[in-house]
Amino acid sequence: MERNLTAEQLELFEKEFAAHPSYRVMQNAVTQTPIANLALDRQIVTGIDHSVSNLLDDWKVTNQKKSGRCWLFAGLNLLRVGAAEKLGVKDFEFSQNYLLFWDKFERSNFFLEAMIETGDRxxxxxxxxxxxxxxxxxxxxxxxxxxxxxxHGLVPKSAMPETESSSATAQMNDTLRKLLRQGARDLRKIDGVEAKRAHKQELLTTIHRVLSIHLGTPPQKFLWQWKDSDKGFHRDGWTTPAEFAENYVTVPIDEYVCIVHDPRETSPSGKTFTVDYLGNVIDAPPVVYLNVEVDLMKQLTQDAIVGGEPVWFGCDVGKQMNADLGYWDANLYDYGSVYDTEFTLDKAERLVHHETLMTHAMLFTGVDVLDGKPRRWRVENSWGDEKGDNGYWTMNDSWYAEHVFEIAVRRSALPAELQARLDDEPIVLPAWDPMGALAD
Known part of the structure; x- marks a missing residue:
C-alpha cells in the first residue's frame, strides 16, 4: 500500500461510506443533534435511580466552581462530617481557600527545589x-x-472565605506559571546550591505576595465562636489553625493509606509505588500507593461505607458520564453503534496508550448492596447542587472497575499481608507516568 493518501484511496473511502444507507442516516442525525444524545443508552438510564441501601450523606454538597481543587474539596468533605457532629451543626465547611493558598505556596517551593536539583540536566x-x-x-x-x-492545620470557611481567584484560578495560575518558569531559568544560570537557594527565597517572596493579593492572607490566629443547631452559643476563643485541626478533625488521617488499581503488566499487584517528583510539601512523607486488584478496592470501599465512613477516591471522571442526570455507567453511551466500529482498549491499554488517567477526586457516601455485592455507588461531587440528586451522583458498579483508580482507606482495613507490603521500599515510576496524574 502507498505511504501517501492517493486519489484512488480517497475515492474508495467515499464509496465505502456511500454504500451503507445507515451511515447516511447517522450523518443526518449527528449533523443536527449532539452525538451524546443519540448514543445515550436509554435502557441503562431507565435502569438507574439514586437510591442505595447504605446511605451516609445528610448534608449539602460543596462547589469548587472554576477551579481544580476537587482533591482538597473531597478531603475536606471527608473531614467536615465529624467536625459538624462535634460542633453540633447541620452543615459545616472548612476553608478550601486556606489550603489552596498553602498548596500553591508549598508547591512553588517544591518546584523550585526540583529545578535546583535538576539544574545539571x-x-x-x-x-x-x-x-x-x-x-x-x-x-x-x-x-x-x-x-x-x-x-498548616485548618480553619473554618468564615476565617478565610472564597475569593474571586480561589473560585476561578486560571488568571492567578497563569501569573504563577510565568513567575515559576522565569525563576527556573534564573536558577539554572546560578552556580552553587546556597546561591540558588538565596535566589529562591526572593522568588518565594514574590509568589507569597501574588497569592496574598489573589487569595487573601492566611490567618495565624482567629476568634472561633458559633451557634449550634439548637441555637446554643459557643466560643473557643482565639485559636490557631493547628489547634483548630487538632480539635475538630475527628478522622485519623495519618492512619489512611492510598490504594490504587493499576492493571498494567509493568505494575504488579501487591507492590508499593511512588512517582518521581510527585508532591507538594518538601520533607513530607512521599506519595506512596499500594497496587491491588479492583475487587479488593471495591470491598474496602463497601466495608468502609457500611461501617459508617465515607471514602475519598480518584477517577477518570469524564468517561461515560451524563452530567445532567448525574450518572456513570461503563456502557452509558453506545458510540460503537453510532460509528459502526468497536472501542477495544481495556483499562491497562488505556493507561499505556494515554487514553486515561486520574482526572478528578470525590467522596463515596453510599453503596447499594445486593447479596453482599455492590450494585451502584453514591458519590458526593463538588460541582454544586444543580446536577444529579442535589449534587450527589450515582455510579453503576460497572463504571468503578473501569474508571476508578485510587481510594484512601485505613491501613487496618487491609488484609495483614498487604499491610506488611506497605513497609516495602516503593518502586519509583518516572515523573511522567500516568499514575502520577493529579486530580482536579
Whole structure:
C-alpha cells in the first residue's frame, strides 16, 4: 500500500461510506443533534435511580466552581462530617481557600527545589520538561492533602472565605506559571546550591505576595465562636489553625493509606509505588500507593461505607458520564453503534496508550448492596447542587472497575499481608507516568 493518501484511496473511502444507507442516516442525525444524545443508552438510564441501601450523606454538597481543587474539596468533605457532629451543626465547611493558598505556596517551593536539583540536566531532559509543562496546576492526590493539613492545620470557611481567584484560578495560575518558569531559568544560570537557594527565597517572596493579593492572607490566629443547631452559643476563643485541626478533625488521617488499581503488566499487584517528583510539601512523607486488584478496592470501599465512613477516591471522571442526570455507567453511551466500529482498549491499554488517567477526586457516601455485592455507588461531587440528586451522583458498579483508580482507606482495613507490603521500599515510576496524574 502507498505511504501517501492517493486519489484512488480517497475515492474508495467515499464509496465505502456511500454504500451503507445507515451511515447516511447517522450523518443526518449527528449533523443536527449532539452525538451524546443519540448514543445515550436509554435502557441503562431507565435502569438507574439514586437510591442505595447504605446511605451516609445528610448534608449539602460543596462547589469548587472554576477551579481544580476537587482533591482538597473531597478531603475536606471527608473531614467536615465529624467536625459538624462535634460542633453540633447541620452543615459545616472548612476553608478550601486556606489550603489552596498553602498548596500553591508549598508547591512553588517544591518546584523550585526540583529545578535546583535538576539544574545539571538539559532543559529538554524528559523529567525537566515534564516539570516545566505545568509547574503550578490545581490538582493533587490524597497524600498531598494530608501533608498540607499536618503542616498548616485548618480553619473554618468564615476565617478565610472564597475569593474571586480561589473560585476561578486560571488568571492567578497563569501569573504563577510565568513567575515559576522565569525563576527556573534564573536558577539554572546560578552556580552553587546556597546561591540558588538565596535566589529562591526572593522568588518565594514574590509568589507569597501574588497569592496574598489573589487569595487573601492566611490567618495565624482567629476568634472561633458559633451557634449550634439548637441555637446554643459557643466560643473557643482565639485559636490557631493547628489547634483548630487538632480539635475538630475527628478522622485519623495519618492512619489512611492510598490504594490504587493499576492493571498494567509493568505494575504488579501487591507492590508499593511512588512517582518521581510527585508532591507538594518538601520533607513530607512521599506519595506512596499500594497496587491491588479492583475487587479488593471495591470491598474496602463497601466495608468502609457500611461501617459508617465515607471514602475519598480518584477517577477518570469524564468517561461515560451524563452530567445532567448525574450518572456513570461503563456502557452509558453506545458510540460503537453510532460509528459502526468497536472501542477495544481495556483499562491497562488505556493507561499505556494515554487514553486515561486520574482526572478528578470525590467522596463515596453510599453503596447499594445486593447479596453482599455492590450494585451502584453514591458519590458526593463538588460541582454544586444543580446536577444529579442535589449534587450527589450515582455510579453503576460497572463504571468503578473501569474508571476508578485510587481510594484512601485505613491501613487496618487491609488484609495483614498487604499491610506488611506497605513497609516495602516503593518502586519509583518516572515523573511522567500516568499514575502520577493529579486530580482536579
Amino acid at each position: 538539559d532543559v529538554d531532559d524528559r523529567t525537566v520538561a515534564h516539570l516545566l509543562s505545568d509547574p503550578i496546576g490545581d490538582g493533587g492526590q490524597w497524600n498531598m492533602f494530608v501533608a498540607l493539613v499536618r503542616k
